[in-house]
Amino acid sequence: VAQNSLSGPCAIAIDLGGTQIRAAAIDRTGIIHARVAAATPAQAGPDAIIAVMRTLARDVAEEVAENHDVCGFGLASPGPVNTRSRVALGIPTLAGFDHVDLGVLLDQAFGRTVALENDAIAAAIGEWQFGAGRGCRDLVYVTVSTGIGGGVIANGAPLRGCHGMAAHLGHMTLIHGGELCLCGRKGCWEAYASGYALERRSGMTAHAVFDKAAGGDPAAQDMVRNEASLLGAGIVNLLHAFDPERVILGGGLALGFDQLTDQIRATIANDAMPAFRDRRVVRAERIGDSGLLGMAALVFQGHEERMNDRVN
Amino acid sequence: VAQNSLSGPCAIAIDLGGTQIRAAAIDRTGIIHARVAAATPAQAGPDAIIAVMRTLARDVAEEVAENHDVCGFGLASPGPVNTRSRVALGIPTLAGFDHVDLGVLLDQAFGRTVALENDAIAAAIGEWQFGAGRGCRDLVYVTVSTGIGGGVIANGAPLRGCHGMAAHLGHMTLIHGGELCLCGRKGCWEAYASGYALERRSGMTAHAVFDKAAGGDPAAQDMVRNEASLLGAGIVNLLHAFDPERVILGGGLALGFDQLTDQIRATIANDAMPAFRDRRVVRAERIGDSGLLGMAALVFQGHEERMNDRVN
Numbered sequence: 353v354a355q356n357s358l359s360g361p362c363a364i365a366i367d368l369g370g371t372q373i374r375a376a377a378i379d380r381t382g383i384i385h386a387r388v389a390a391a392t393p394a395q396a397g398p399d400a401i402i403a404v405m406r407t408l409a410r411d412v413a414e415e416v417a418e419n420h421d422v423c424g425f426g427l428a429s430p431g432p433v434n435t436r437s438r439v440a441l442g443i444p445t446l447a448g449f450d451h452v453d454l455g456v457l458l459d460q461a462f463g464r465t466v467a468l469e470n471d472a473i474a475a476a477i478g479e480w481q482f483g484a485g486r487g488c489r490d491l492v493y494v495t496v497s498t499g500i501g502g503g504v505i506a507n508g509a510p511l512r513g514c515h516g517m518a519a520h521l522g523h524m525t526l527i528h529g530g531e532l533c534l535c536g537r538k539g540c541w542e543a544y545a546s547g548y549a550l551e552r553r554s555g556m557t558a559h560a561v562f563d564k565a566a567g568g569d570p571a572a573q574d575m576v577r578n579e580a581s582l583l584g585a586g587i588v589n590l591l592h593a594f595d596p597e598r599v600i601l602g603g604g605l606a607l608g609f610d611q612l613t614d615q616i617r618a619t620i621a622n623d624a625m626p627a628f629r630d631r632r633v634v635r636a637e638r639i640g641d642s643g644l645l646g647m648a649a650l651v652f653q654g655h656e657e658r659m660n661d662r663v664n
Numbered sequence: 665v666a667q668n669s670l671s672g673p674c675a676i677a678i679d680l681g682g683t684q685i686r687a688a689a690i691d692r693t694g695i696i697h698a699r700v701a702a703a704t705p706a707q708a709g710p711d712a713i714i715a716v717m718r719t720l721a722r723d724v725a726e727e728v729a730e731n732h733d734v735c736g737f738g739l740a741s742p743g744p745v746n747t748r749s750r751v752a753l754g755i756p757t758l759a760g761f762d763h764v765d766l767g768v769l770l771d772q773a774f775g776r777t778v779a780l781e782n783d784a785i786a787a788a789i790g791e792w793q794f795g796a797g798r799g800c801r802d803l804v805y806v807t808v809s810t811g812i813g814g815g816v817i818a819n820g821a822p823l824r825g826c827h828g829m830a831a832h833l834g835h836m837t838l839i840h841g842g843e844l845c846l847c848g849r850k851g852c853w854e855a856y857a858s859g860y861a862l863e864r865r866s867g868m869t870a871h872a873v874f875d876k877a878a879g880g881d882p883a884a885q886d887m888v889r890n891e892a893s894l895l896g897a898g899i900v901n902l903l904h905a906f907d908p909e910r911v912i913l914g915g916g917l918a919l920g921f922d923q924l925t926d927q928i929r930a931t932i933a934n935d936a937m938p939a940f941r942d943r944r945v946v947r948a949e950r951i952g953d954s955g956l957l958g959m960a961a962l963v964f965q966g967h968e969e970r971m972n973d974r975v976n
Contacts, residue, residue: 432939441939490826506825511818513907514802515939518818520904523937526840528856528897537935544840585840592832593905595825623849625835627744627753627827 361423362416363651364409365644367471368401368429370394370445375408376641377416378648382482384641386415397448402461409462423655426467426647427458428474431501435516438468467650471643473519475602475636476503477510478645483637484600492596493636494521495603496583499534500542504594511594522546526586541589545582547605550575562608579605580612584619591620591628602636609635673735674728675963676721677956679783680713680741682706682757687720688953689728690960694794696953698727709760710752714773721774735967738779738959739770740786743813747828750780779962783955785831787914787948788815789822790957795949796912804908805948806833807915808895811846812854816906823906834858838898853901857894859917862887874920891917892924896931903932903940914948921947 362377362385369392376387388411393400405427413422432441438455458466469477476485476493485491489508495501500522504511511518522542523535530539534548543549547558554561554575561579564572587599601609601616616633624631638645674689674697681704688699700723705712717739725734744753750767770778781789788797788805797803801820807813812834816823823830834854835847842851846860855861859870866873866887873891876884899911913921913928928945936943950957 506818506823514909515907518907523904524901528838589836592835595827595830597826
């Protein structure tokens with residue numbers, strides 16, 4: 353049944369961040385018809401957080417109620433969440449999410465099955481379905497902000513692994529025994545190439561580094577080149593591991609993509625094995641919304657599977 | 665149609681190595697009914713090599729002809745081969761395989777479609793179907809001999825990437841800017857943890873290191889522990905990237921698995937993110953034959969698809 357975007361169903365997608373919870377009503381073409389947000393009560397525990405999510409979901413559904421039915425709810429959660437068992441395994445930014453049966457809590461609160469995905473995998477799905485990865489069968493999405501996360505689409509499907517926790521790309525080692533990472537390990541890619549690492553090296557915000565570099569400051573330009581080389585070094589590893597058609601760079605640092613891209617490309621041309629040197633690195637198209645969009649795609653997929661099961 | 669192993673069809677699997685070409689007749693249960701081998705004319709070019717493969721395939725088919733039909737041929741090739749286009753992209757160990765349309769040459773020589781796979785991916789499939797990975801939906805296979813190669817099964821299917829060249833695991837960086845690898849890059853896992861690296865560090869063969877360590881030599885035992893730590897460091901990266909149920913270690917160095925396993929396990933327990941520390945590393949069950957068995961599995965799969973297409 354064809355639906356137009358004015359009257360078709362919407363998915364309610366929720367993005368649970370460390371500082372903000374956002375919810376949006378999104379139609380099946382990826383148009384966002386309404387959005388709301390609230391502060392995350394990060395120390396208040398799962399019940400309080402789920403109450404905020406319910407309120408936001410209700411508010412955003414009401415906003416679009418005149419034109420759109422709601423066909424389901426989906427949550428992009430910070431990891432690690434085992435999305436096979438739907439148990440949160442200890443989310444570092446949120447108190448009380450250690451071995452919590454998040455799937456059951458959500459289903460009870462919303463009165464139906466809620467789609468649940470690790471946030472970076474959700475964002476990869478969002479870019480794949482509605483952004484810079486449309487039409488790709490094999491892609492790697494990397495999000496670089498305070499930390500580095502990622503998601504992989506392989507052979508036309510999200511790569512989840514046995515516990516749904518694949519693509520912890522920021523915690524692949526770039527320098528064995530190297531700098532201490534926020535995760536407690538040493539030498540992670542994230543410890544060298546994240547926004548946090550750039551800010552620590554430069555003594556200013558990533559935004560300020562890009563601004564100064566754009567203004568012609570040679571020291572800031574060196575910092576940007578160095579940052580791009582470190583991003584490129586990790587991306588080379590991802591080319592060798594996943595053989596993607598395209599690498600999509602998202603997250604806050606991707607706002608400086610135009611200043612990073614030449615040196616990232618040079619690093620790939622220099623460091624990748626010859627057969628992998630032609631791969632494109634592109635900027636995410638839906639920065640900030642990729643995770644919400646990915647959850648909408650998963651909600652629609654679940655909805656269609658349920659409809660099919662009722663018919664057949 | 666059920667077939668017993670005495671009279672069922674066999675696949676003819678060929679493994680093209682740098683020094684030896686091997687062929688085997690393998691039934692659908694993974695039993696090897698005959699095998700032959702010949703030296704690889706590594707400098708003689710594709711036509712000469714394909715001629716040797718044809719002779720070996722004919723010989724091994726004749727050996728089993730009384731009891732088994734041949735249902736197809738498959739070649740495990742050293743990489744890099746783009747198995748989507750079936751073009752060899754410059755195989756370092758064989759002269760004349762640079763941008764050669766290997767798929768077409770094989771199909772012409774054998775008079776039918778020949779299954780073609782990168783050797784380490786074939787070995788991963790072999791272990792998945794007939795070895796240490798039976799029943800797994802998500803696994804990583806790592807082969808450690810002179811170099812390090814690999815293959816990944818993700819969500820119940822081989823991970824191939826957009827050119828069929830995924831899982832070049834030995835050429836993921838372990839120490840950015842570190843030791844020169846045989847591939848010309850710096851700091852690859854292979855440059856630290858391969859058999860070649862162990863032999864360079866120890867000044868003796870890997871076999872001798874394991875022998876001396878088993879005999880109680882403390883220096884050799886240190887070398888084995890160090891080797892296991894370096895293997896473990898790379899395996900931790902693979903856990904974070906692929907979230908596999910199990911990691912399977914194959915190749916020549918896996919013959920020393922019993923001496924390596926404790927330190928590999930300790931490295932994972934120490935270095936992996938908590939949610940990944942419970943994963944098992946096991947020894948390949950079909951060391952030496954994993955690639956042949958994987959090609960047999962692919963030949964049977966292709967055969968069944970053709971039969972289904974004829975019926976439906």
